Amino acid sequence: xxxxxxxxxxxxxxxxxxxxxxxxxxxxxxxxxxxxxxxxxxxxxxxxxxxxxxxxxxxxxxxxxxxxxxxxxxxxxxxxxxxxxxxxxxxxxxxxxxxxxxxxxxxxxxxxxxxxxxxxxxxxxxxxxxxxxxxxxxxxxxxxxxxxxxxxxxxxxxxxxxxxxxxxxxxxxxxxxxxxxxxxxxxxxxxxxxxxxxxxxxxxxxxxxxxxxxxxxxxxxxxxxxxxxxxxxxxxxxxxxxxxxxxxxxxxxxxxxxxxxxxxxxxxxxxxxxxxxxxxxxxxxxxxxxxxxxxxxxxxxxxxxxxxxxxxxxxx
Amino acid sequence: xxxxxxxxxxxxxxxxxxxxxxxxxxxxxxxxxxxxxxxxxxxxxxxxxxxxxxxxxxxxxxxxxxxxxxxxxxxxxxxxxxxxxxxxxxxxxxxxxxxxxxxxxxxxxxxxxxxxxxxxxxxxxxxxxxxxxxxxxxxxxxxxxxxxxxxxxxxxxxxxxxxxxxxxxxxxxxxxxxxxxxxxxxxxxxxxxxxxxxxxxxxxxxxxxxxxxxxxxxxxxxxxxxxxxxxxxxxxxxxxxxxxxxxxxxxxxxxxxxxxxxxxxxxxxxxxxxxxxxxxxxxxxxxxxxxxxxxxxxxxxxxxxxxxxxxxxxxxxxxx
Numbered sequence: 001x002x003x004x005x006x007x008x009x010x011x012x013x014x015x016x017x018x019x020x021x022x023x024x025x026x027x028x029x030x031x032x033x034x035x036x037x038x039x040x041x042x043x044x045x046x047x048x049x050x051x052x053x054x055x056x057x058x059x060x061x062x063x064x065x066x067x068x069x070x071x072x073x074x075x076x077x078x079x080x081x082x083x084x085x086x087x088x089x090x091x092x093x094x095x096x097x098x099x100x101x102x103x104x105x106x107x108x109x110x111x112x113x114x115x116x117x118x119x120x121x122x123x124x125x126x127x128x129x130x131x132x133x134x135x136x137x138x139x140x141x142x143x144x145x146x147x148x149x150x151x152x153x154x155x156x157x158x159x160x161x162x163x164x165x166x167x168x169x170x171x172x173x174x175x176x177x178x179x180x181x182x183x184x185x186x187x188x189x190x191x192x193x194x195x196x197x198x199x200x201x202x203x204x205x206x207x208x209x210x211x212x213x214x215x216x217x218x219x220x221x222x223x224x225x226x227x228x229x230x231x232x233x234x235x236x237x238x239x240x241x242x243x244x245x246x247x248x249x250x251x252x253x254x255x256x257x258x259x260x261x262x263x264x265x266x267x268x269x270x271x272x273x274x275x276x277x278x279x280x281x282x283x284x285x286x287x288x289x290x291x292x293x294x295x296x297x298x299x300x301x302x303x304x305x306x307x308x309x310x311x312x313x314x315x316x
Numbered sequence: 317x318x319x320x321x322x323x324x325x326x327x328x329x330x331x332x333x334x335x336x337x338x339x340x341x342x343x344x345x346x347x348x349x350x351x352x353x354x355x356x357x358x359x360x361x362x363x364x365x366x367x368x369x370x371x372x373x374x375x376x377x378x379x380x381x382x383x384x385x386x387x388x389x390x391x392x393x394x395x396x397x398x399x400x401x402x403x404x405x406x407x408x409x410x411x412x413x414x415x416x417x418x419x420x421x422x423x424x425x426x427x428x429x430x431x432x433x434x435x436x437x438x439x440x441x442x443x444x445x446x447x448x449x450x451x452x453x454x455x456x457x458x459x460x461x462x463x464x465x466x467x468x469x470x471x472x473x474x475x476x477x478x479x480x481x482x483x484x485x486x487x488x489x490x491x492x493x494x495x496x497x498x499x500x501x502x503x504x505x506x507x508x509x510x511x512x513x514x515x516x517x518x519x520x521x522x523x524x525x526x527x528x529x530x531x532x533x534x535x536x537x538x539x540x541x542x543x544x545x546x547x548x549x550x551x552x553x554x555x556x557x558x559x560x561x562x563x564x565x566x567x568x569x570x571x572x573x574x575x576x577x578x579x580x581x582x583x584x585x586x587x588x589x590x591x592x593x594x595x596x597x598x599x600x601x602x603x604x605x606x607x608x609x610x611x612x613x614x615x616x617x618x619x620x621x622x623x624x625x626x627x628x629x630x631x632x633x634x635x636x
Contacts, residue, residue, distance in 0.1 A: 042499035042500065042501065042502075043499055149587045151587060152587075179356040179357055179526070179587070179588065180356055180526050180528070180567060180570070180571070181356055181563075181566070181567055181570060181584045181587075181588065181603075182583075182584075182587060183570065183571075183581075184570035184571070184581035184582060184583035184584070185583040185584070185585070187572075187581050188580060188581055188583055191579070191580070206499065206500065208500075209529075209571065209572045209573060209574075210572060212572060212574070212578070213572035213576075213578055213581065214578070236574075246501055247500060247501060249504075250500040250501045250503065250504040251500060251529065252503075252504075252507070252527070252529035252530045252532065252533040252534075253529050253532070253533075253573060253574065254528040254529045254531075254532045254556060254568060254571060254573065255532075255556075255573045255574065255575075256532070256533075257532045257533070257552055257553060257556045257557070258532070258533060258552070259532075259533065260504065260507070260533040262504075262507065262508035262511050262512070263508075265504055265505050265508045266501050266504070266505070267505070269469055269471060269472070269502070270469075270499065270501075270502075
């Protein structure tokens, strides 16, 4: 079983501006069962759009997404729902992803009822079991989200995702909204759950240190395209693409006091996704730009067997 | 060298029920020094900063303490005096430039307003503003002058905020998480800009953040806050290389970093308490690996030793 994303494109039409945003452009990726794929990139790179496509919240404009061979996000509504119990999403902000007027027990029970996973008699026991799995005491099930801390809410959101008995969990910035001292706890929980339930993860974040911690493979995205892909060691310890390099150099590390280089800063801004430059989307900011970069979108090519880079200049 | 800013025993409470949010906070900033205040949400770091400028929200009040700026107590200053200091001698940049800038007013007008509200020697105000915008890396200052905030990206808006805060060459710049909402490559541009301007102007800085990585790269000295109190202070090297408070050490150990074990992060169990829930004990004791009986019955005072101080009965690295 695996996830395969084949040449997926997602376009949004913006009526007011009479323009089209290419949120995703020819994305091809595969994730083997039991692995964790980390997706990094800055705002507007399309990483959250990809998350929404994988769990079927939206269909792709072109291309296909398959989980164990069956298509995701296409077909009639009810089959989408049943199929999508296999791919679940955990959102960034547990303050807005939980219904404030629903107890956390009811919120998890709803999933069990929707997907008809348990009989009415078994639901309470299953809710308690799921809360236990994420480290929330059974007597908390009658509480409302506002009575919980941020870390506890995110645990509930994870339990809700697990209630559907998924095989693939898409985690979209799952710890970014949490206090620093509780992030480690939630990250450890995610690692435990993956081993316990034999899950496959897509871990999306702008925080490279978290992605480095949890990922087997990493894809770096820039403006709707993958610019680099490889094992976590290849991408982070031997980055090839100039954008990946700039991203890594931009992380202020607490283990490296006064280590960040403020002299050689990547200048320029991320272009507007609705108004992309011709050629490589990174060429306006790139230190290696040559004429050909302005003309043609670079293909993802092999730097080594498992390491792909969309920059002909570094592969020369 | 005398201090530019001295905060002594500052306490902030909710006026209605006297619940404490900031508790006996004291620290100094020297001329030209960059100080980072690190803490999680609810630790009191932002309220301490807002207190300096007299900008606490309605419903909150300063219960006790002194805030001395260049010798004078800001808490005893008249509204008029405070208004003259704010924006001119002490300036502030905020986390979200979209809410800090007026959305229906052109950038140029907003910057002119700063100059018009204060006394200064600047004769050609527009030229001064255009220079200021150019200095923070805005490519077309003339166009920016006539634009509205929504016409800019987040990074550019934060540059406008910085240009505004530097217009009157303040002696102290207070920054409250100004890069949290930005992408990392843009964050690096903004940090580089601030570091450069600070050096050039020999300005003091108070940088408030929960991001330890930013602090490690930007400031000279660090103040760590937990549940409304200062728990540790030290130079950036002391704090990051030899933390003394178990909370500081735990926080640093909990962050993933290059070369660290990828399997397991050192986690701190539990959640931070609300400042008012902590009575005469160490606020961190319930989550602390080093805690003993005394930690839940007495409160450790902040004790200084040369350049550092720590509020812990059993500081790390001390002789037992």
